[in-house]
Amino acid sequence: MEYQSTRSARYRASGMEAVLNGIAPDGGLYIAPAMLGALNFDWRGCLKKSSLGMAEMILSFLLPEYGNMGELVSRAYAGKFESDELTPLVSVGDSYVLELFRGPTSAFKDVALSMLPQLMSAAREKLCNDDKITILTATSGDTGKAALQGFCDVPGTEICVFYPYGGVSAVQRAQMVTQEGGNVRVCAVRGNFDDCQTGVKQAFAALGTRSAPGLRYSSANSINIGRLAPQIVYYFIAYARLMESGRINCGDKVDYVVPTGNFGDILAGYFAKLLGLPVGKLVCASNSNRVLTDFFETGTYDKRRELRRSSSPSMDILVSSNLERLLYLGSGGDCDMVAEKMRELYEKGFYTLDDCLMSKIRESFSWGCCDEAETGAEIRRMWDTYGYLCDTHTAVAAKVAREYRETKNDGTALVILSTASPFKFPAAVLKALGGDTQGDEFDMMATLSEISGVPIPRNLLNLRQKAELHRDVIDRGDMLDYILKR
Ligand SMILES: *Cc1c(COP(=O)(O)O)cnc(C)c1O
Numbered sequence: 001m002e003y004q005s006t007r008s009a010r011y012r013a014s015g016m017e018a019v020l021n022g023i024a025p026d027g028g029l030y031i032a033p034a035m036l037g038a039l040n041f042d043w044r045g046c047l048k049k050s051s052l053g054m055a056e057m058i059l060s061f062l063l064p065e066y067g068n069m070g071e072l073v074s075r076a077y078a079g080k081f082e083s084d085e086l087t088p089l090v091s092v093g094d095s096y097v098l099e100l101f102r103g104p105t106s107a108f109k110d111v112a113l114s115m116l117p118q119l120m121s122a123a124r125e126k127l128c129n130d131d132k133i134t135i136l137t138a139t140s141g142d143t144g145k146a147a148l149q150g151f152c153d154v155p156g157t158e159i160c161v162f163y164p165y166g167g168v169s170a171v172q173r174a175q176m177v178t179q180e181g182g183n184v185r186v187c188a189v190r191g192n193f194d195d196c197q198t199g200v201k202q203a204f205a206a207l208g209t210r211s212a213p214g215l216r217y218s219s220a221n222s223i224n225i226g227r228l229a230p231q232i233v234y235y236f237i238a239y240a241r242l243m244e245s246g247r248i249n250c251g252d253k254v255d256y257v258v259p260t261g262n263f264g265d266i267l268a269g270y271f272a273k274l275l276g277l278p279v280g281k282l283v284c285a286s287n288s289n290r291v292l293t294d295f296f297e298t299g300t301y302d303k304r305r306e307l308r309r310s311s312s313p314s315m316d317i318l319v320s321s322n323l324e325r326l327l328y329l330g331s332g333g334d335c336d337m338v339a340e341k342m343r344e345l346y347e348k349g350f351y352t353l354d355d356c357l358m359s360k361i362r363e364s365f366s367w368g369c370c371d372e373a374e375t376g377a378e379i380r381r382m383w384d385t386y387g388y389l390c391d392t393h394t395a396v397a398a399k400v401a402r403e404y405r406e407t408k409n410d411g412t413a414l415v416i417l418s419t420a421s422p423f424k425f426p427a428a429v430l431k432a433l434g435g436d437t438q439g440d441e442f443d444m445m446a447t448l449s450e451i452s453g454v455p456i457p458r459n460l461l462n463l464r465q466k467a468e469l470h471r472d473v474i475d476r477g478d479m480l481d482y483i484l485k486r
Contacts, residue, residue: 001062003030003225006328007339015063016123019116019226020133022218028338030225031325032062035274036333043276044250047240051086052077054240055115055233058275062229063119065126072118076150076230080104080114082457087111087234089241092388095401095414096247098238101391101421105175106457108265108419109146115230116220117154124156124216133216135159136203136483138196141172142314142420144186145179147220152181159220160185160483162196165473170441171424171460178466186470187482199479206480222264223321231268232275238415239277248413253280255366255414257401259393260284260292261315263322265417270326270364279364280412285400286369287312292320296367299358301341302350311375311428312392314419319345327353330361368400375399379422379432389452392428394418423448423456 003018005011005028013021018030039061046057052073060069077086082102090097103110124133133156137147144161151159163176165188176186189196200219207217222228235256242248256279258266266282273279286293287310295301303318310316327338344351353361370378378395382388390398397416405414422429426444430437435451437444442464449456474482 001032001034001064003032005029006031006324006335007342008335009033014065015225016065016127019063019119019224020123020127020216020218022221022224026339027342028335029223029322029324031328033333035271035329039275041275043236046236046275047243047250050084051233051237052084054236055086055230058232058236059115059119059229061275062232063226066119066122068122072122073115076114076118081110085237087237089238089415090388091245092382092386092416095405095416096238096242097388097390097394097398097416097418098234099418100234101419101424103146104149104459105142105145106421106424106460107142107146108417109142110149111234112222112227112230112264113143113146113150113220115150116224116226117151117157119226120218121154121156128216129156131156131214131216133157133218134483135218135220136200137161137220138193138200139163139168139176140193140313141168142424143220144168145172145175148176148179148181148184148186151220152179152184154183158183158185160187162187162189162200162479164188164192164196165190167192169424171426171445171463174463174466175460177468177470178463179469184470185472185486187472187474189474189476189479191476195476196479199476203480203483207483222262228264228268228271228322231265232272234417235269235272235277235279242413242415251278253278253412255280255283255404255412256417257283257285257397257404257414258417259312259315259397259419260286261317261320263292263320263326265419266365267322267325270329273364274329281366281404282364283397283400283404284365284367285397286367287315287375287396288369288371289316289318290369291318292323293367293369295323296362296365299355300350300352301345303345304349310372310392311425312396314393315396326361327357330357366404368403370396370399376428376432378402379429380434383433383452389422389429389448389454390418391420391422391425393420395432421457421460422452422454423460 005024007028100108341351378399
């Protein structure tokens with residue numbers, strides 16, 4: 001399948017090149033124009049496979065240049081998740097919760113960041129075997145650890161993660177600074193997350209993607225098609241489980257509610273639909289940063305607002321980058337329009353889509369949001385009503401799902417995507433349940449486990465005892481030097 005920039009047909013790339021480059025030279029995102037037409041994908045056959053088999057089939061279809069996808073999938077996932085089903089589907093009340101956080105770092109990001117390093121390493125082997133790829137990542141918490149784990153000891157790659165000093169939770173910090181592996185570096189930066197991200201962007205600008213012969217720089221963020229494609233798989237997994245349980249017949253529509261930040265997760269659901277999966281509505285759930293809710297309601301995307309710090313921090317985002325791909329697909333591949341809107345967003349801070357495109361988009365999506373008080377109340381309600389312990393991000397989706405259900409009650413099966421373990425946000429979850437929030441986050445994890453009877457995931461349980469391997473702290477002006485140091 002061939003890829004090109006969302007902003008211009010001039011920038012084309014094979015799937016492998018798109019994975020290696022991450023972003024197109026004009027700042028656009030890689031997309032396959034073939035997705036504008038009917039795709040000849042055997043989605044029914046795909047549903048009959050195991051989870052890893054589905055991953056192999058979907059990824060081979062989208063990235064056919066890789067000849068050995070089965071091997072790459074196996075290296076990424078086999079034995080690394082709590083089970084090789086990857087993402088279990090749990091029945092909760094009259095809905096279903098798809099648990100995406102059963103990976104090696106208890107983050108939903110594990111699904112994509114286990115696969116991306118394999119795709120990148122294999123692309124490197126075929127296209128630029130002598131180069132070493134250095135992954136630069138700024139993180140506000142979860143992405144850093146999942147990326148470290150995914151790239152740990154992957155041949156030909158090295159990863160360097162920057163996090164804000166004092167700006168991540170104790171658990172997130174412990175996860176990162178205890179990371180083993182011969183090709184990993186972790187460094188705290190005296191500044192906030194934006195400083196880290198700006199530093200990484202400046203480093204890319206200074207170094208180029210290819211600074212010196214033999215050295216390449218890339219990123220692990222969610223605009224890479226190699227991070228997006230693996231996320232399509234769990235939409236199929238959920239659908240297959242619903243068929244097996246007899247809840248649906250093959251061909252019935254299923255609605256999915258997705259706690260959304262950068263619009264990657266939910267866009268993967270749209271890709272699943274384009275591959276033929278009978279997806280009903282994709283419901284976009286936002287926290288109090290309701291920039292997407294407003295977009296769907298009004299047709300204007302407006303980032304000119306204060307970012308609110310919420311208890312679901314992975315969704316505290318004002319620019320949802322992957323929406324750009326939806327504009328491309330929804331408009332039938334109108335690159336000029338996409339380029340113009342992205343320029344308006346950059347220069348003026350907002351853009352408005354025409355009614356025709358908005359109604360096309362609204363055919364596939366629904367939306368809703370959930371504020372801080374409602375998030376806590378939903379965690380409590382899920383626990384009191386169903387005995388299901390969920391985290392803050394999942395609670396945002398659960399509340400939006402409940403409201404969606406109330407307006408549209410036609411018996412369509414509904415799947416809530418759950419993106420984090422409740423033990424990664426023990427303070428907020430305990431508070432919602434009225435539990436004792438004394439001590440540090442590790443104490444709170446223990447308390448939460450005690451009162452709920454739900455075990456702490458193994459990778460989080462032993463964190464406090466593990467040796468700290470990464471102690472570097474630098475000023476924000478020193479990031480480039482730090483990157484070049486080795
Ligand atoms: C990244 C993340 C999200 C948002 O996913 P997007 O693909 O950015 O929309 C939601 N919840 C958690 C816990 C996450 O880590």
